[in-house]
Amino acid sequence: MAKQVSLIKLEGNVGDLSFFKSKTTGFQARMKTGVSGDRIASDPAFARTRENGSEFGRAQQYGRRLRDLLRDALFQNSDNKFSSRLASRFLKVIQSDTESARGERVLKAENLVMLQDMECNDRTKLGAISLVPITLVYDRLSGDGTLECMGLIPHLNIAKLQGATHVRYTIVLQEFGGDDSDQRPAINRSPYVLLRETTPMNLQLTATLEADTARSVLLLVGMEYFQLVNGAYYPLANGQYNALTIKRVYVP
Structure with a gap:
């Protein structure tokens, strides 16, 4: 060089x-090295490359759409590589289509379960900072999603973060079929929970979507750290230590 x-x-x-x-x-x-774009687009020797590129393009589109829908929930709760990791996961979803020809495979609702347990912020996993079991239920007929964390003792059951005084739990319901008919997410956040609290509490959150049993629904759970200063709650470290996880995927 x-x-x-x-x-x-x-x-x-x-x-x-x-x-x-x-x-x-x-x-x-x-x-300059490499093969020209015109040759890749027309040469039979690069048919596999074109097929892979077509499917990867669709995976990027699905990832972009989901991120756009979840923008409010992802703010300060995702890392800068989440978009690429999500596109990679969607590519696996597309490649799980066993009916379409290679290069023409598409998103099938039943394969969306492959998004389950995906962390939006890979620097902090929910299970590492919220140390008690979280019960999650989604009723497809009513559209109600619930989060329960029973007997929570914040002082013992939530990982400490220097400077943090409070946390807040979040439940998110997101319908996803990859098209323009997807509903906007239903998001509900808990009251601010004092980290030094030693009295057990029962945390319960509910979010509701317009019920549609023919659509897939993602249920996300998150937790954010805050510092209370003069009556105002401030996020810590630009969300670096916050967690948001796709915990459940419900398919038709």
């Missing part, structure tokens, strides 16, 4: 040379 030493710092392509700037080594130049 060549290094640019002239006073003219180039970026872009000139003939078969590609000029670019590296963060570590400055301006560089190298020969």
Whole structure:
């Protein structure tokens, strides 16, 4: 690989040379390599590449749609690699289609269970900070989803975080079929829970979607840390230690 030493710092392509700037080594130049886009689009030798690209494109679209629907829930509760991990998981969902031809496989509702137990923030897992069992139920006929955490003693059952004074639990119901008819999510958050509280409490949350037994529903559970200062609750560390998990997937 060549290094640019002239006073003219180039970026872009000139003939078969590609000029670019590296963060570590400055301006560089190298020969253009690889196969042209036209050849990939038409050469029979690259049929498999086109098939894989088509399905990966659909996986990215599904991931983008789900993230858009869950934007309010994901704010400060997801890491910067969640989008790529979600697209990768959706690709596995698509590839589980056993009916369509390769390259034409699509999302089948029954395969959405592969999203279950996926962490939105891979830096913090819900089970590592909320140390008591959480009971989750979704009634497909009523559209009601419930979260119960019985006998919770915050001082003992919630992992401590320096500077945090309170936490808040969240339940999210998200209908998902990958098309424009998906409902917006139903989100319910608990009152702020004092971390130094030693008295057992029964935490119960309910969220409700318009019931549709023909649609798949994702049930997410999360927990966020806050610091109380002069009567106001402030999120800690931009949500780095918050958790949000796709705990259940209910399919038709």
